[in-house]
Amino acid sequence: MYIPHAFQETDRPTLLQFVRDNSFALLVTTGYDGIPVATHLPIELLADTDGQFQLVGHLAKANPQWKLLGQNRPALAVFSGPHSYISSSWYDHVNVPTWNYLSVQITGRTTMLTDGETLDFLRQQVDRYEAHSAHPVSVESMTVDYVRKQMSGVVAFRMTIDTMQGAAKLSQNRDDKNYQSIIAELRQTGNADAEKMANVMATRRPTIDK
Template sequence: MYTPKTFQETDRDTLFQFIRDNSFALLISTGNDGIPVATHLPIELLPSTDGQFHLVGHLAKANPHWKLLTGQTPALAVFSGAHSYISSSWYDHVNVPTWNYLSVHVTGRTTLLTDDQTLDFLRKQVDKYEVRSACPVSVDSMTEAYVRKEMRGVVAFSMTLDSIQGTAKLSQNRDDKNYRNIITELRHTGDENAEKMAAEMVSRRPASDSEPAGVGPMGKLPSSDQ
């Protein structure tokens, strides 16, 4: 993933939490014909028995993508967060529009899980997403015979974390005045993604008590942040 140094996210704990919070990912493999194959699916970050971490997910057995996940097959998992258009009209100088976004890419090798491993994973995954339900269900609330019957329609996999790259493109290359103005304009759009982007920008560069939002020293600005 191309990421200018200014926008690189390298803190391991931050990257891991981002994956947990944005677990609906895009899994990409290369088919035998050289054409990429992609599937949208929830992928969980879980600890391995050796104390390391790996990614785990499952696909429908009717989806031929799973056949590419055997035998330590290389794959790419893309986790996306908030993103928003940034108008150059929000700057106090002439510039071009851009796009702010949050994303994490993980590369690794995939292997298929056994039935018992799949059952254990499904139990953890259902529990994770049912926690906010008014009347939560669980794998344990169903008979094991029923669950194993339904499992015939899915294939679960594990993926190593060979590399992990994070991009947090949040207008870090702007001075405080323009940075604060971008936050204000994002909030005025009424867009949910823009509001999330504004909140992330505030958390990364809080306004000081002596500095009103939108006011700050002028600095030397690049002509573009692409």
């Protein structure tokens, strides 16, 4: 993806943590007719037996995109974080409006999981998202027949991490006065994403008054 130099995020641990924290992604593949196909789905960052990080997820078997996966076919996974409109009126000088955002894009090759691997993955995924539930459930709490029936309707895959690019467009190219003004204005919008963006900006540039 196109990322101006000032907004490039290149620290690998930071990028990997972003993927963990923003796991609801967009999976993009190219159809046999050359037309892109995309699905929104949770994709997990997991380590393989050699300690190498990979992406793992699953699609509904009713979703024809799964037929475009496997056999080391290429794919693109897009992970998005907080984002918000930045008004021209928030500067002390004439400036065009813009949009601040956080994003990571990963390209790699896909292979399909076996039934055993799929079951292990689903256990991990359910446990992760049930961890903060008042009454957590698990795959083990369901009957074997029920789990098998549900698994017959999904196709799980893994994806290598061949390239990883991160964009952190956070008004880094503004002076402290305008940077602080943007944070203050974001907090006044009453918008949840704008508040998250303000928090990220304040954390990334801690020298200013939060």
